[in-house]
Amino acid sequence: MHNFSATYTDQYQLAMAQVYFNKGHRDHKAVFDYFFRKLPFKGGYAVFAGLEELLGIIQELRFEERDLLFLQEQGFKKDFLKYLHNFQFRGNIRSVKEGDIVFPTRPVLQVEANIIEAQIIETLLLNHLNFQTLIASKASRIRLVAGDSKLLDFGLRRAQATGGYFASRAAIIGGFDGTSNVIAARDYDIPVSGTMAHSFIQSYDDELKAFRDFAESRPENCVLLVDTYNTLKSGIPNAIKVAKEMEERGQKLLAVRLDSGDLSYFAKESRRMLDEAGLDYVKIAASNQLDEYVIKSLLEQQAPIDVFGVGTNLVTGAPDAALDGVYKLSWSGGEPRIKISESIVKVTLPHKKQVFRIKDSNGKCIGADAVALENEERVEEMFHPFEPYKSLQLGQFEQEPLLHPVMEGGEVLHEKRSLEEIAAYSLKRLSELPIEFKRFNNPHIYKIGISEKLREERDKLIRHYKNT
Numbered sequence: 001m002h003n004f005s006a007t008y009t010d011q012y013q014l015a016m017a018q019v020y021f022n023k024g025h026r027d028h029k030a031v032f033d034y035f036f037r038k039l040p041f042k043g044g045y046a047v048f049a050g051l052e053e054l055l056g057i058i059q060e061l062r063f064e065e066r067d068l069l070f071l072q073e074q075g076f077k078k079d080f081l082k083y084l085h086n087f088q089f090r091g092n093i094r095s096v097k098e099g100d101i102v103f104p105t106r107p108v109l110q111v112e113a114n115i116i117e118a119q120i121i122e123t124l125l126l127n128h129l130n131f132q133t134l135i136a137s138k139a140s141r142i143r144l145v146a147g148d149s150k151l152l153d154f155g156l157r158r159a160q161a162t163g164g165y166f167a168s169r170a171a172i173i174g175g176f177d178g179t180s181n182v183i184a185a186r187d188y189d190i191p192v193s194g195t196m197a198h199s200f201i202q203s204y205d206d207e208l209k210a211f212r213d214f215a216e217s218r219p220e221n222c223v224l225l226v227d228t229y230n231t232l233k234s235g236i237p238n239a240i241k242v243a244k245e246m247e248e249r250g251q252k253l254l255a256v257r258l259d260s261g262d263l264s265y266f267a268k269e270s271r272r273m274l275d276e277a278g279l280d281y282v283k284i285a286a287s288n289q290l291d292e293y294v295i296k297s298l299l300e301q302q303a304p305i306d307v308f309g310v311g312t313n314l315v316t317g318a319p320d321a322a323l324d325g326v327y328k329l330s331w332s333g334g335e336p337r338i339k340i341s342e343s344i345v346k347v348t349l350p351h352k353k354q355v356f357r358i359k360d361s362n363g364k365c366i367g368a369d370a371v372a373l374e375n376e377e378r379v380e381e382m383f384h385p386f387e388p389y390k391s392l393q394l395g396q397f398e399q400e401p402l403l404h405p406v407m408e409g410g411e412v413l414h415e416k417r418s419l420e421e422i423a424a425y426s427l428k429r430l431s432e433l434p435i436e437f438k439r440f441n442n443p444h445i446y447k448i449g450i451s452e453k454l455r456e457e458r459d460k461l462i463r464h465y466k467n468t
């Protein structure tokens with residue numbers, strides 16, 4: 001985990017905080033909801049990621065001397081800076097578990113803190129959760145089509161700068177097996193692996209000699225890149241020679257990598273040549289602008305590819321640049337708060353809330369989450385948020401509360417889970433989701449409803465603000 005300065009925020013947070021400080025609002029309790037409005041990739045679900053990382057950062061978040069000096073230069077006042085000197089997040093956070101499957105328009109996480117603390121962490125929180133959730137969701141789509149094939153993150157070089165560090169973490173939560181990213185592997189305990197670059201082979205006069213030297217240096221996990229000159233006439237025959245020489249030394253060539261051309265054709269031909277040489281244990285890895293659609297197509301063509309290395313399209317969340325997660329005030333100064341918008345879908349939900357996942361008696365998700373007031377234990381009937389005559393009776397279903405306390409008084413509450421555990425949890429939760437929500441074309445739309453009490457509270461506030 002990296003150390004972040006509390007200046008990892010937008011200036012307006014500090015500008016507002018100074019007013020709260022000066023006007024005596026600093027101890028006002030505020031509640032903010034984190035939620036997003038639109039699922040990425042025209043998909044049917046998203047995978048929530050970034051939480052553990054974020055909580056660790058929030059717990060340690062401070063303003064250092066140089067931060068305060070800088071803020072003084074920006075015109076912030078001495079007494080406020082003195083307050084920031086002692087700043088520490090001391091609030092409470094309730095959240096969906098990291099790795100869970102999440103859906104638009106209902107709270108994924110709720111922050112309850114004094115309004116200055118809640119405001120100062122907003123940007124950091126959105127920055128982390130939006131990015132990692134986007135990438136974990138992309139990774140999950142790739143995992144869904146890749147079956148048992150091994151998935152490696154090759155994206156660091158193509159990532160939006162240091163985003164690649166967090167992308168490698170999120171990729172594992174979404175179902176990837178490993179990364180080429182050494183620093184992410186070190187910090188997050190991710191299996192690290194890699195092959196070789198074209199430059200290595202180009203730097204030699206002779207491909208065979210390059211392969212030999214590489215195999216000699218790291219025989220235990222040697223992967224040879226076979227497409228620098230001519231895959232079938234030179235790359236594969238030379239890889240076969242080296243594999244045979246390795247056998248004589250009691251070693252085994254792990255794989256060959258294809259990085260250009262028709263990957264299905266080259267994989268099939270390579271497989272045939274390797275098998276004919278008695279090298280059926282040598283695996284085939286492929287890379288080159290892969291994404292969930294190309295991998296799906298390659299597997300439909302029965303391309304015998306065992307390992308997919310995915311870079312650009314994974315770590316940039318292509319073709320979606322960002323998850324549109326937002327942080328909206330739902331309670332402050334002892335009162336429920338609402339944001340009323342011209343667009344009905346942008347009206348926020350007031351109050352502290354709980355979210356229930358609705359399940360059948362086998363524990364399978366029926367495709368609905370219900371949002372209720374925090375003190376409601378069940379929701380008997382959930383209502384469409386904006387179409388008053390649409391409702392769903394929930395009496396017969398199991399209801400699982402999704403928001404759990406994860407931070408209290410600024411202290412992280414639970415034991416840190418390993419990435420492996422978070423990824424396994426994510427896979428389990430995805431298996432509870434009916435297949436109709438996982439298809440790529442027009443996935444079934446997950447229902448989000450609100451309880452009668454929450455609807456009444458919301459409508460009361462809407463009427464109040466309409467009349468003022």
Ligand SMILES: Nc1ncnc2c1ncn2[C@@H]1O[C@H](COP(=O)(O)OP(=O)(O)OP(=O)(O)O)[C@@H](O)[C@H]1O
Nearest residue numbers: 259260261262263264265287288289290294297298
């Ligand atoms: N059999 C296949 N079915 C579907 N998609 C494929 C198949 N083979 C390759 N692709 C994908 O098609 C795209 C081909 O891109 P491109 O034409 O740039 O590759 P290339 O011919 O190897 O060129 P370059 O040598 O410049 O990388 C890549 O995204 C690749 O993963």
Ligand SMILES: O=P(O)(O)OC[C@H]1O[C@H](OP(=O)(O)OP(=O)(O)O)[C@H](O)[C@@H]1O
Nearest residue numbers: 154197198259287288289290310311312
């Ligand atoms: O295509 P992506 O999904 O982004 O995957 C990563 C790509 O990065 C490497 O290429 P690069 O040309 O940078 O280096 P190389 O010489 O090792 O092939 C690798 O060979 C992949 O093609």
Ligand SMILES: O=C(O)c1cccnc1
Nearest residue numbers: 154180193194195196309
């Ligand atoms: O190890 C590899 O083959 C690799 C790593 C990063 C990017 N492309 C390929």
